[in-house]
Amino acid sequence: MASRPLGSRLTVAQAAEATGLSRSRVDALIRTGKIRATKVGHQYVLDDPQQLAALTHRRGRPMSVRMAWALMLVVDDLDVPWATPGERRRLRAHVERLREDADPATRLQALVAGRARRVAYRGTDPAGVLADDEMLPSGLSDPRSGLSAGAQAEGYVHEDDLPRVVRRHLLVDPVDSRPDVWLHVSAYVPPHALRLQVAADLAEHGGPRERVRASAIVAEALGI
Secondary structure, eight states, X not given: OOOOOOOSSEEHHHHHHHHTOOHHHHHHHHHTTSSOEEEETTEEEESOHHHHHHHTTXXXXXXXHHHHHHHHHHHTTOOOTTOOHHHHHXXXXXXXXXXXXSSHHHHHHHHTGGGOEEEEEBOSOHHHHHTOTTOEXXXXXXXXXXXXXXXXXXXXXXXXXXXXXXXHTTOBOOSSSOXXXXXXXXXXXXXXXXXXXHHHHHHHHXXXXXXXXXXXXXXXHHTO
């Protein structure tokens, strides 16, 4: 089904029709916190349908997990000893295509989509989650976002540490409420948040403020 422009307030059914997605796919995006919605009666209404539009217009084939992290590391001038000469050439080509793209944040979001599994939660103390030694702040919670707030927490957790972090902070599925904790779960967590990592996290939120900051961080990282 061809997509049509999204209005200012849409139900899940209306959003699915407008984008050509299934209702179950839109529901899943709401549950994982990738798009924000408010429950009205027995159904959800999208707070900002343009978030969904941004997610459905991503460009570029996702890189493998190892290459996604390699791209984010090399842009911060960090070594990637596991990359072969051929892979290094491909990384340089990806960087050049990002520099030439009219919307590099959107391309980046698609390229590094496989870097981690994003899970949304509701917690009683987001600030406590941010202070956890097994949590690496990123995205909204990184100072470079300019959007840091104590009422929300976003960051990376190693896949082996996730059950402990969830239990320690009493994190639950935000079934009927908005998430306030986003954890990116990965087998690799860098010592500190990388610039493109932060930008990709922000772009995934899809909101206008987050995408503006994502674009600015990408531009600074790539020197454009």
